[in-house]
Structures are given as structure tokens and as C-alpha cells.
Amino acid sequence: MFRTIEDFLTIWKYESESTQKLLDTLTDASLAQEVTAEGRTIGRLAWHIVTTVHEMVSRTGLEFEGAKHEGPLPTSAIAIVKAYQLSNEAMISAIQNNWTDAILSDEHDMYGERWTVATILQILVFHQIHHRGQLTVLMRQAGLRIPGVYGPTREEWAEFGMEAPEV
Numbered sequence: 001m002f003r004t005i006e007d008f009l010t011i012w013k014y015e016s017e018s019t020q021k022l023l024d025t026l027t028d029a030s031l032a033q034e035v036t037a038e039g040r041t042i043g044r045l046a047w048h049i050v051t052t053v054h055e056m057v058s059r060t061g062l063e064f065e066g067a068k069h070e071g072p073l074p075t076s077a078i079a080i081v082k083a084y085q086l087s088n089e090a091m092i093s094a095i096q097n098n099w100t101d102a103i104l105s106d107e108h109d110m111y112g113e114r115w116t117v118a119t120i121l122q123i124l125v126f127h128q129i130h131h132r133g134q135l136t137v138l139m140r141q142a143g144l145r146i147p148g149v150y151g152p153t154r155e156e157w158a159e160f161g162m163e164a165p166e167v
């Protein structure tokens with residue numbers, strides 16, 4: 001649980017850079033990749049990660065320019081990457097300019113429940129990690145090179161001239 005804004009920003013810096021790194025490896029052709037007919041495509045899943053930044057955090061009343069949930073699904077990978085970068089930068093600067101640590105205990109209506117701002121930020125992080133994991137699987141199936149997040153991926157071990165260790 002985040003007790004200071006600085007704690008969140010420190011965690012978010014690593015998490016958002018990891019997401020950015022993953023989105024950077026998307027290609028236009030990969031966006032339509034899906035595993036099952038009912039499942040989200042890569043493009044849809046990536047866009048969900050991007051738009052959640054504004055969708056979730058703006059429920060606190062914080063105002064910033066971010067890619068909108070209702071907006072059209074981009075057909076180019078670079079548009080998704082750019083939208084994430086801009087939404088993220090706008091959110092961080094709005095937080096830095098408007099919030100103090102005391103705000104973390106404010107409560108807001110969230111999806112039929114009452115969540116503190118600290119909880120909202122925690123869920124933002126967990127939600128992104130959850131979908132980033134799903135995206136990683138779809139991207140690997142699409143033949144994309146997967147960057148490591150919490151440790152090297154198979155591709156990165158190979159580039160070190162090593163095999164990924166059995167765990």
C-alpha cells in the first residue's frame with residue numbers, strides 16, 4: 001500500500017518504463033493477432049492498458065489529457081506507443097502538481113465500491129502487470145521479441161550466449 005506519492009512514482013517509473021518497452025516492440029501487423037475468436041487481439045489488449053491510465057486515475061477527479069477508453073482503436077503500433085507515453089507523462093505531471101500525500105486516503109466511487117486513492121494507484125499497477133503478462137503471451141505467439149521486465153527473457157538469455165535456466 002502506497003503511503004507517499006513518491007513511493008507510487010518510484011514504482012510507477014519502473015512499471016511504466018517496462019510497459020513502454022513492451023509496447024515499443026509491437027508492430028502494425030501484430031495488432032490483429034488473437035489466440036481465440038473471443039479473446040482480445042494484441043491491439044485491443046495494448047489499447048486497454050493504455051486507456052486504463054486515464055480511465056482509472058481520472059475517477060479521482062485528477063484532470064489530465066490521456067487516451068480515452070471510448071476512443072477509436074488505433075491501427076498503428078506507433079500511435080499506441082505515443083498515446084501511452086503522453087497519457088503517462090500527463091498523469092505524472094498532474095499528480096506532481098496537484099497531489100500531496102494526504103490525498104492518498106481520500107475515497108472515491110470506483111466500479112460500485114469505495115476505494116482510497118492509495119488503493120486506486122495500487123490497482124492501476126496490478127491491473128497493468130496483469131494485462132502486460134497476457135500481452136507478452138500474445139506477442140510471443142505473434143513472433144515478436146519480448147523484452148525482460150523482472151528478469152531476462154528467453155531471447156535475452158540467448159543473446160547472452162546462454163540458455164534460460166530451468167526453474
Ligand code: NI
Pocket residue numbers: 048127131
Ligand atoms: Ni482490465
